[in-house]
Amino acid sequence: MKKWLAGLSLAGLLAFGGSGALAEEKTDYIITFSSQTIPQSLITDMKGLGAEIIQEVPQIGVVSVSSSNPRFKDWAESQSGIAAVSEDVEIRSPETEFQFAYRLDEGLRVDTSGADLYEQYQWDIKRVTKDGNSWEIQAGNHDVVVAIIDSGVDTTHPDLQRNLLYAKSFVPGTADDSFRGDHGTHVAGTIAANGRVMGVGPELGIASYRVSGWTSILAGITAAADDGVDVANLSLGTYSFMNDEQQRTLHLTASRAVRYAQSKDMFIVGANGNNAIDLGKKMNTVPGEGAQWSGPLHDTFSDIPWVISVSSSTITDELAFYSNYGNVDLAGPGGDRENPTLSTVEGGYGSMIGTSMAAPKVAAAIGLVKAQNPDMKPAQIRALLQQTADGGTGTSRQHFGHGIVNVYNALQR
Secondary structure, X not given: OEOOOHHHOOOOOOEOOOXXXXXXOOEEEEEEEOOOOOOXXXXXXXXXXXXXXXXXXXXXXXXXXXXXXXXXXXXXXXXXXXXXXXXXXXXXXXXXXXXXXXXXXXXXXXXXXXXXXXXXXXXXXXXHHOOOOHHHXXXXXXXXXXXXXXXXXXXXXXXXXXXXXXXXXXOOOOOOOOOOOOHHHHHHHHHHOEOOOEOOOOOOEEEEEEOOEHHHHHHHXXXXXXXXOOEEEEOOEOEEEOOOHHHHHHHHHHHHHHHHHHHOOOEEEEEOOOOOOEOOOOOOEEOOOEEOOOOOEEEOOOOOOOOEEEEEEXXXXXXXXXOOEOOOOEEEEOOOOOOOEEEEXXXXXXXXXXXXXXXXXXXXXXXXHHHHOOOOOXXXXXXXXXXXXXXXXXXXXXXXXXXXXXXXXXXHX
């Protein structure tokens, strides 16, 4: 669900509607108010112009609206109480690197009591937990909750039911326990599966926050913070240019949501993206072709200081071929085509690769350290994971930040 940019063309960023929309066609807008509240007088004015209020994020002063009025955007931009207005965007997930591996009851050994698929295939979980030895120190508990802000989770999966505490949907018109695709379910299993496959924290509490459009992502983050969640995993996002109106709005609203989470001491872990871009350079020039995009490039979430940005490593502890790098705090195993990562999916188990699969290892590690040390402050937890990570020196620092997360090392301290 992370940064799907076909052919690395960054124009448009999946915007709904467009400047050529006909008057009778509705366009969805993100409205960011000047104050981090929602002034009801402006809501009334928007309704008077025929706009429909789709979703509100009152914690940070953002709403999404739908309007067929061709002059709505001009009106909104003229209002002193509105800081920014742009067309809404949808974040969608690439499914090209997914392979269904087993049905729930397929390939079982005679002894069905063990985690057979973990033993055979989950090299990535073993790498982070030192072959499961970290579970003898701390496997998690339900006092610590990790939010999966994603495409929703299959709440009926037997490997997740023990730890899945609740599900909420911020996609208008969908049920709380709904999900779309397998991305969120795979992420959930990476964090806290306990069955044929195992997560990094097989006894951690997890919660599903289904999102899709940009405003729903903001709503999911702020709601998770209000719910007292300890850490939120964001294996999603997009890029933004500060010289683009729409993308400045994305960055502004993301920053507000992150600051709100920080005020509630909720960690945010962000996947760094799958386009093999050096995010530390902000610009990319190809000999003979020149600049590949028209301005400094930012990862909309993981560039924000409170967010822990995560790149992806392989079974040989190298940077994955697709992984972004250059602005990295920690890395996690996200796999490659030869050795992908196996986890839960609807109706069974499947393999995926990506920084989306790397980030939840870090999110789970935070949860386990919190479970082991309930009074430890966020800055202390972050420092501990940085100090106990593997391989964050020399040239690999650009790829892995402080290193590949190692929860066994962290729990030994």
